[in-house]
Amino acid sequence: MWKIILILLLLFIKETQTKSIHDTxxxxxxxxxxxxxxxxxxDYGGTSGFDPLYGELYLIEEESDFEKLINDPPSKKLVLVLNAEFFSFSKYLDRLPNKITIAGVxxxxxNKPGTGYSPEMTYPLKASSLHPESDYEWNSIGNGDLYKKYFFPxxxxxxxxxxxFIKDMAKQNKRDLEFFEPRNGAVFDIFMQANExxxxxxxxxxxxPIGGQSVWGFIGGEYNKSKEYIMITTPLDTRSSFPYLSPGSEFPSSGIVALLSAIDGIISFANSNNATEFYSSLKRQIMFGFWDGESFGHIGSLKFINDVKYFDCKEWNDSSHSSCNQPFRYSMAFKDLDLSKLTEIIEPNQVGLYTGNPNNTYQSQLYTHYEKENFQSLVLAEKIMMVSINSLKIMNLSTVEYPSPHTPxxxxSSSESFVRKIKSDLPxxxxxxxxxxxxNAFYSSVFDDIFNIETQQIAGAASLLLRTVYMEATGCNPEEIPENLAxxxxxxxxxxxxxxxxYYCQYFVDILGIPFNVPSSNYPGLFSDTNVPIRSKFLHDFITYLTLVQKSxxxxxxxxxxxxxxxxxCIVGKCYPRIVYFHPSYSNNVEYDYKQKEYKVVESYFPDDLWVESDWKKIQIQVYQGNSKNVDILVFCVGIFLILLDCFMIKFFKLF
Amino acid sequence: MTLVLFFGCLFVAFSPIIALFIFVIYKEAKLLIIMLAGAFFWLLSIFIASILWKIVKPLQDENAWSIAISIVAQEGVRLLLYKIFIKLEANIYRFATKQTLETEKSYLKGSLACGVGYSFAYVLVMYGSVMTHSTGPGSLFTSECPKISLFIVNALLAHNFGILNILWTIIIFISFKSLKNKKENKKIIYIFAITLSLASHFLLSYLTLIKNCKVSLLVNYLISIPLAIIGYFFIKKYYRNKKDFYQSQINETQKDEQTIEVIKPQENDQKQDLTRRRVPNDNTSDDEPVLFDNDIKIK
Structure with missing residues (x-):
C-alpha cells in the first residue's frame, strides 16, 4: 500500500514540477x-528504456582511456563520450565487459578513425544484387554495425x-574529483516503441515504412513513345548509424551531383542552340532517374519498375486518369513508359574520391564496371573509354580504365534492379x-562528409558522363562531340x-527558399504520400526550372x-508544367489501407526486406550536473540524524 | 541515487516538524486541527503576498521588496492567527472560572501547534517545489556555489526557518497574551521578544540573498542557533513563572481551605457544579470531582 502511495506522491510531484527549475x-x-x-x-540500433537512461559522462579521447575503462570499470552507469576515432562497435564498444553499464554513447x-569505418556489410545489398551468391567484398572494411542491436542510445x-561544451563537461569528470564534487552526466529519453x-x-x-520520393523524367521534358531511350541514373540515398545525419558525400552525393551536372550540361547545350530542335533530333531520348530508398534493398528502383509493370489504381482522382487517389500517385506518367525501349543505363555511383595521378590533380580517373557476361555492356564501357580518349583536350575530363577482373x-547500384527485373542483357x-x-573508407558512415571528396574528380566524372550521353543520344562518333559540351x-x-x-546554401535557398540551417542528410526518412524530402524536391524543381527557364x-x-x-x-514564382515526376519509393511489401488508415503487409512480385523505422514519442538528450553518490548518502544520513536528534530533544528537553 | 537525495533533503527540511508532529501534535486531536489551521493561515499570508506582488509591478523586479512584502504578510497573518486562536481557546475553556496552569499549558501547546502548521506550510511550499526536482539525476548548482547543490542548501535553510517559524509563533503568542494581561509588570521583555522575532525574521530572510551559499548558511545558522536558545529559555522561563504563579495560588488556596468550607455541588444545578472547582488536597482521592479529563496532577 505504502508503495502505491509513494508512487502516486512522486507522480503528483512530477506533475507539479516547475519548469524553470527543471530547465535550469x-x-x-x-x-x-x-x-x-x-x-x-x-530490429537494429539502440533505444533507451521506457524510463530515461542516465549516467556520468566518461570521456574517451585516447587509447589509454579505453584500456583504463576495461581494466578498472566503474560501478556506476556511464555515458561514453567518444572522440570520433573510437566509434566502432566491433572494435571498441563490443569489447567492454558486461559489468560496465552504458546509459548512452x-x-x-x-578526427575520423584512421583506418576507416564503414558500418555496412562487406557486400552491401547483396540479397538484392545480381550476384547474391558471391563472396566478393566490395566494402572490405565494412563491419556490419548497422545491423546490430544494442541496448543504449x-x-x-x-x-x-x-x-x-560536452567535451569540456566530460573532461571535468576525468579529473580526480573529491568525494563531494559534483559530477556531470547526461540523460537520454529516446524510447523506440517498435521491436521484434x-x-x-x-x-x-x-x-x-522507410521511404521517400524518387525523381525521374526525360531531358527536354517530352517523352516520345516511339523512340528508344537511354537512362542515366543514380541512387539518391544512403544511411549511417545516425540516419538523420547521413551526409553521404562520396556516396550518393558525388553521383547525384555528377548526374545533375550532366543533365545541366545537356540542357544548357540545348538551350544555347534551338532546344526544341535539339531534343527532337535526338535518336534516343535521355531518361534520368534519382532513386530514393536504394540503401534499403533498392526499394526506389524496384517500386518504380513494379509500378510501371503492375500498378493498379483502385480509385482514380479524375476522369482523365492522370492521377490516382488509392494508392496515391500524383502523376500516372510512369504508366506510359515502355521499358522495352530502354537501351542502356549509365550510372555514376561513387565518383567523388580522387584516384588519379597525385602529381596531376586535374586528371582524375574512373572505372567502368560492367557485367562480365554481358557483351553489350562491354561495348558500352569501350565507348565510354573512347569518349575519354577522344576528349583529352577537355579540361577536367577523367581518364577511364576497366575495373579489376576479380570483381563479380x-x-x-540502382542499375542492378533494372537488369534483374527488365532485361538481363541490358547494357x-x-x-x-x-x-x-x-x-571510400567511410562508406555509409557519418564520417563520409564533405571533406571526404574532391570536386575535380566529380567534375571529371560529370564531364565524361555528359559527353558519353550526348554521343549515345545523338548517335555521333566520339570525335564529333562538341568541345563546348562541358x-x-x-x-x-x-x-x-x-x-x-x-541545405542552407545558394541553390536550395534560391529554388526552395530554405529559411534556416538544416544539415544535409541523405537518409530517405519516413514514407508519406504527401511529404517530399528536401533533396527530391530540389532535384524536381531545379531540373524543371533549368529546362523551362528560357520560356518562363x-x-x-x-x-x-x-x-x-x-x-x-509552382517553382520560383512561376507555374511550370509538370515535366519531372516524383515517384513514391517504399517497400513493395507494404500497402496503405486508406479506410483503416494503417499500413498492411502484402505479397509482391518484387519482394524486399520491408525496412521500417520505429515510432518514438520524444527524443530528448540533456546534460546535467549531479551530486556524487557520496553526497547523496551523506545528506540522507544527515536527514535521519536530524530527525533522531529532534525526537531526542523533544523527548528529553521537555518544555511543558 | 536520486531518491536517496530526495529523501535525505526531505528528512533534513521536515525533521523538526516530523518530530513535533509525532511526539506532540499527533497525540491530541485538538492540536491536529490547530496545526492545520496554522498551515492554512500561512497559505493565506503567502496568497496575500502573491496578490500584492502581482499587482505592484516594482515588486516583481526586486527580490528585496518581494521578501519584505512576504514577511509583512506572514507576520500580519500570524497576528490574525493569534486573535483567532485566543477566541478558540476562550471557547474551549469557556467553562473555566479562572486561569490555571492547565489552561496555560494548553495555550502553549496550541501555539506550538500553530507554529508547526505555519512552519509545515512554509517548508512545503517554499521548499517542496524545489525539492521535487531532486528526484532526477541532476542537481542545481550556481557559479557562486559550484560544489554544493542548491537542494541541500535549501533543505538546510528550510530546516532552519522551520524551527524559527515555530519559535516565532510561540514567542509572539506568549508575548501578545502577556501584553494583554494588565497584571503583567514585565511588559518590556515581551515587547523586546516581539521586536526580536520580527527583526530576526527580516534579517535572516535577507541573509538568504547572499549568493555564496556557504556564507549564507553559516550566517543563518550562527544567528539562528543563539536565537533558538534564547527562544527556548524565554518559553521555559515563561512557563516556570506561570507554574510558580499557579503553585503559589494553590498554596494560598490550601491555606484558605482550612478556614473556608468547600461549597458542595447542588444536585439540581449540574452546570453550576461544573464551573466550581474543588481545589485538590495533597491527598487527592478518586472520588474528588475534576474539571478536565486530561488534567495532570501538579506536583
Missing part, C-alpha cells in the same frame, strides 16, 4: 540520434554543431572511382556543399502550388 538543471543538447530500424528479420565529430552532432521485426511492428502500429560484375555501366573495392566546376562545388553539408515569361506567376492547376508546379 537539465540542458538540452540537440544532436542526431541513432534510430531503431527494423526489417523482416529483426555520445560521438564527438572531429547513441548521439552525435553535425560538424557545424555546438558540442565542445517490421511485420510485427506494422501490425502493432509502432513503426512506419557491377557493384551495388549497363557503373562509373566509379575504385577499380575493385570501395576506395560542366561547370563551381556549380559542382556549390551543389556538393548543398547535398553533403547544409510564357507561364503564369504564382505564390504557392495552390495558384497553379493540377498539372503544374
Amino acid at each position: 538543471i537539465y540542458q538540452d543538447i540537440g544532436g542526431f540520434t541513432g534510430m531503431q530500424l527494423l526489417n523482416k528479420n529483426g 555520445i560521438l564527438l565529430p572531429g 547513441i548521439l552525435t552532432f553535425p560538424l557545424q554543431g555546438n558540442f565542445q 521485426d517490421s511485420e510485427t511492428c506494422l501490425r502493432r502500429k509502432t513503426c512506419v 560484375g557491377i557493384p551495388p 549497363v555501366v557503373v562509373l566509379t572511382d575504385y577499380p575493385s573495392q570501395f576506395s 560542366v561547370n566546376e563551381t556549380f559542382i562545388r556549390d551543389l556538393m556543399f548543398c547535398f553533403s553539408f547544409t 515569361s510564357e507561364f503564369p506567376s504564382c505564390k504557392s502550388g495552390y495558384d497553379c492547376n493540377s498539372s503544374e508546379n
Whole structure:
C-alpha cells in the first residue's frame, strides 16, 4: 500500500514540477540520434528504456582511456563520450565487459578513425544484387554495425554543431574529483516503441515504412513513345548509424551531383542552340532517374519498375486518369513508359574520391564496371573509354580504365534492379572511382562528409558522363562531340556543399527558399504520400526550372502550388508544367489501407526486406550536473540524524 | 541515487516538524486541527503576498521588496492567527472560572501547534517545489556555489526557518497574551521578544540573498542557533513563572481551605457544579470531582 502511495506522491510531484527549475538543471543538447530500424528479420540500433537512461559522462579521447575503462570499470552507469576515432562497435564498444553499464554513447565529430569505418556489410545489398551468391567484398572494411542491436542510445552532432561544451563537461569528470564534487552526466529519453521485426511492428502500429520520393523524367521534358531511350541514373540515398545525419558525400552525393551536372550540361547545350530542335533530333531520348530508398534493398528502383509493370489504381482522382487517389500517385506518367525501349543505363555511383595521378590533380580517373557476361555492356564501357580518349583536350575530363577482373560484375547500384527485373542483357555501366573495392573508407558512415571528396574528380566524372550521353543520344562518333559540351566546376562545388553539408546554401535557398540551417542528410526518412524530402524536391524543381527557364515569361506567376492547376508546379514564382515526376519509393511489401488508415503487409512480385523505422514519442538528450553518490548518502544520513536528534530533544528537553 | 537525495533533503527540511508532529501534535486531536489551521493561515499570508506582488509591478523586479512584502504578510497573518486562536481557546475553556496552569499549558501547546502548521506550510511550499526536482539525476548548482547543490542548501535553510517559524509563533503568542494581561509588570521583555522575532525574521530572510551559499548558511545558522536558545529559555522561563504563579495560588488556596468550607455541588444545578472547582488536597482521592479529563496532577 505504502508503495502505491509513494508512487502516486512522486507522480503528483512530477506533475507539479516547475519548469524553470527543471530547465535550469537539465540542458538540452540537440544532436542526431541513432534510430531503431527494423526489417523482416529483426530490429537494429539502440533505444533507451521506457524510463530515461542516465549516467556520468566518461570521456574517451585516447587509447589509454579505453584500456583504463576495461581494466578498472566503474560501478556506476556511464555515458561514453567518444572522440570520433573510437566509434566502432566491433572494435571498441563490443569489447567492454558486461559489468560496465552504458546509459548512452555520445560521438564527438572531429578526427575520423584512421583506418576507416564503414558500418555496412562487406557486400552491401547483396540479397538484392545480381550476384547474391558471391563472396566478393566490395566494402572490405565494412563491419556490419548497422545491423546490430544494442541496448543504449547513441548521439552525435553535425560538424557545424555546438558540442565542445560536452567535451569540456566530460573532461571535468576525468579529473580526480573529491568525494563531494559534483559530477556531470547526461540523460537520454529516446524510447523506440517498435521491436521484434517490421511485420510485427506494422501490425502493432509502432513503426512506419522507410521511404521517400524518387525523381525521374526525360531531358527536354517530352517523352516520345516511339523512340528508344537511354537512362542515366543514380541512387539518391544512403544511411549511417545516425540516419538523420547521413551526409553521404562520396556516396550518393558525388553521383547525384555528377548526374545533375550532366543533365545541366545537356540542357544548357540545348538551350544555347534551338532546344526544341535539339531534343527532337535526338535518336534516343535521355531518361534520368534519382532513386530514393536504394540503401534499403533498392526499394526506389524496384517500386518504380513494379509500378510501371503492375500498378493498379483502385480509385482514380479524375476522369482523365492522370492521377490516382488509392494508392496515391500524383502523376500516372510512369504508366506510359515502355521499358522495352530502354537501351542502356549509365550510372555514376561513387565518383567523388580522387584516384588519379597525385602529381596531376586535374586528371582524375574512373572505372567502368560492367557485367562480365554481358557483351553489350562491354561495348558500352569501350565507348565510354573512347569518349575519354577522344576528349583529352577537355579540361577536367577523367581518364577511364576497366575495373579489376576479380570483381563479380557491377557493384551495388540502382542499375542492378533494372537488369534483374527488365532485361538481363541490358547494357549497363557503373562509373566509379575504385577499380575493385570501395576506395571510400567511410562508406555509409557519418564520417563520409564533405571533406571526404574532391570536386575535380566529380567534375571529371560529370564531364565524361555528359559527353558519353550526348554521343549515345545523338548517335555521333566520339570525335564529333562538341568541345563546348562541358560542366561547370563551381556549380559542382556549390551543389556538393548543398547535398553533403547544409541545405542552407545558394541553390536550395534560391529554388526552395530554405529559411534556416538544416544539415544535409541523405537518409530517405519516413514514407508519406504527401511529404517530399528536401533533396527530391530540389532535384524536381531545379531540373524543371533549368529546362523551362528560357520560356518562363510564357507561364503564369504564382505564390504557392495552390495558384497553379493540377498539372503544374509552382517553382520560383512561376507555374511550370509538370515535366519531372516524383515517384513514391517504399517497400513493395507494404500497402496503405486508406479506410483503416494503417499500413498492411502484402505479397509482391518484387519482394524486399520491408525496412521500417520505429515510432518514438520524444527524443530528448540533456546534460546535467549531479551530486556524487557520496553526497547523496551523506545528506540522507544527515536527514535521519536530524530527525533522531529532534525526537531526542523533544523527548528529553521537555518544555511543558 | 536520486531518491536517496530526495529523501535525505526531505528528512533534513521536515525533521523538526516530523518530530513535533509525532511526539506532540499527533497525540491530541485538538492540536491536529490547530496545526492545520496554522498551515492554512500561512497559505493565506503567502496568497496575500502573491496578490500584492502581482499587482505592484516594482515588486516583481526586486527580490528585496518581494521578501519584505512576504514577511509583512506572514507576520500580519500570524497576528490574525493569534486573535483567532485566543477566541478558540476562550471557547474551549469557556467553562473555566479562572486561569490555571492547565489552561496555560494548553495555550502553549496550541501555539506550538500553530507554529508547526505555519512552519509545515512554509517548508512545503517554499521548499517542496524545489525539492521535487531532486528526484532526477541532476542537481542545481550556481557559479557562486559550484560544489554544493542548491537542494541541500535549501533543505538546510528550510530546516532552519522551520524551527524559527515555530519559535516565532510561540514567542509572539506568549508575548501578545502577556501584553494583554494588565497584571503583567514585565511588559518590556515581551515587547523586546516581539521586536526580536520580527527583526530576526527580516534579517535572516535577507541573509538568504547572499549568493555564496556557504556564507549564507553559516550566517543563518550562527544567528539562528543563539536565537533558538534564547527562544527556548524565554518559553521555559515563561512557563516556570506561570507554574510558580499557579503553585503559589494553590498554596494560598490550601491555606484558605482550612478556614473556608468547600461549597458542595447542588444536585439540581449540574452546570453550576461544573464551573466550581474543588481545589485538590495533597491527598487527592478518586472520588474528588475534576474539571478536565486530561488534567495532570501538579506536583
